[in-house]
Amino acid sequence: MKTPQAYKALRWFASLSMMVLVLFATTGCTKNMIVLDPKGPIAEQQRDLMLISTILCAVVIVPVLILTAVIVWRYRDKKGRKAKYKPNWEHSTKLEIIWWGIPIIIIIALGVITVKGTYALEPSKPLKSDVKPITIQVTSLDWKWLFQYPEQGIASVNYVQFPENVPIRFEITADSPMNSFWIPQLGGQMYAMSGMAMTLHLQADEKGEYMGSGANFTGREFAKMYFTANATSQEAFDQWVSEVKTSSPALTLDGYKELAKPAASDVRMFSAFPKGLFEMTVTKYASSHNHGLSWKDINKIQLEE
Incomplete structure (x- = not known):
């Protein structure tokens, strides 16, 4: 016989699977993603910019999502819980540096990459070539x-x-x-x-x-x-x-x-x-x-x- 915790885990897994399916369906991942299949120098640079930006954002988003799931599971209420109760705890310099410092560094990196990419990909700028356009x-x-x-x-x-x-x-x-x-x-x-x-x-x-x-x-x-x-x-x-x-x-x-x-x-x-x-x-x-x-x-x- 399945326990209430098993039912909760099953519902959570079903909900997550549905979200993933909806995400794939609405973003066209089930089809050929032509934006990520460039056939020219401009499209290649734009694809690289999108991938780099996505990876940098994932450095923050993925750990946050994983930690959210771990914290919810690790600190859930259950019988026999003997964790220390610290109602007056409110600050940790080390943690503050981590969860503010890393995003700030990534935002600065994204800003530099975006500015350089925007200048390089200015649409009215002629392409460098020995061939007459x-x-x-x-x-x-x-x-x-x-x-x-x-x-x-x-x-x-x-x-x-x-x-x-x-x-x-x-x-x-x-x-x-x-x-x-x-x-x-x-x-x-x-x-x-x-x-x-x-x-x-x-x-x-x-x-x-x-x-x-x-x-x-x-x-x-x-x-x-x-x-x-x-x-x-x-x-x-x-x-x-x-x-x-x-x-x-x-x-x-x-x-x-x-x-x-x-x-x-x-x-x-x-x-x-x-x-x-x-x-x-x-x-x-x-x-x-x-x-x-x-x-x-x-x-x-x-x-x-």
């Missing part, structure tokens, strides 16, 4: 992503392609409610906001198709606002650009206005787009807050038209 202009629409290649003169919807080992300068804005541009395996997200031109530098270190999505709730069809980021060889990229130029229609200004209407979209390609379309989208909301793309740059492009 490729510029891709990104516009968040309801509920789709428009990618423009100003150097190649082509555009695409819900699909972006670029060469591996080539730095990418994403210039990001929105012609819709604020969203967040995110390719988890290449780097952290960057907000896309109307009237603003944000800059994000990323790079893919190997070929592959990576998931990209909007990371902000933007209305009815926001769940369909995902895209494929395809890293290929330089030859495959050049061939794709050539195919788009020869087999796809051009995006006109009227076509863009139609595209910007709230609706989900399949993958689409365009052999050309109106010159200065990205800059017109930024300036039409008359904002003076640009990050990485100055008004001087925008006005210069418009004057060249």
Whole structure:
């Protein structure tokens, strides 16, 4: 026959197991955690920063949780208990140094690591490379992503392609409610906001198709606002650009206005787009807050038209 203590232990174990299962289910641990599978230098540094921060926090959290369980079990009320009763005990210098000193040291270490990581991972900072970066202009629409290649003169919807080992300068804005541009395996997200031109530098270190999505709730069809980021060889990229130029229609200004209407979209390609379309989208909301793309740059492009 089981004792009351056995029942309590069984309930405690069942509750702990349920919490662990819920934690795994809600954090996606049962699926492929692509954030921890980086394919570019920025994502690698961000993963390392997350792991280091988690380990440093665990240095405090894990012992506290273990000690909590040990103390609850060790000092539980039971028959025959003969522990000393010290109602006036209230201070121990040694213990105070331990449980205040260790967390303070860890917080300082976390602060130093975070500051260094924040500076190193500043999204508008160009990546160090001997290869010329490729510029891709990104516009968040309801509920789709428009990618423009100003150097190649082509555009695409819900699909972006670029060469591996080539730095990418994403210039990001929105012609819709604020969203967040995110390719988890290449780097952290960057907000896309109307009237603003944000800059994000990323790079893919190997070929592959990576998931990209909007990371902000933007209305009815926001769940369909995902895209494929395809890293290929330089030859495959050049061939794709050539195919788009020869087999796809051009995006006109009227076509863009139609595209910007709230609706989900399949993958689409365009052999050309109106010159200065990205800059017109930024300036039409008359904002003076640009990050990485100055008004001087925008006005210069418009004057060249």
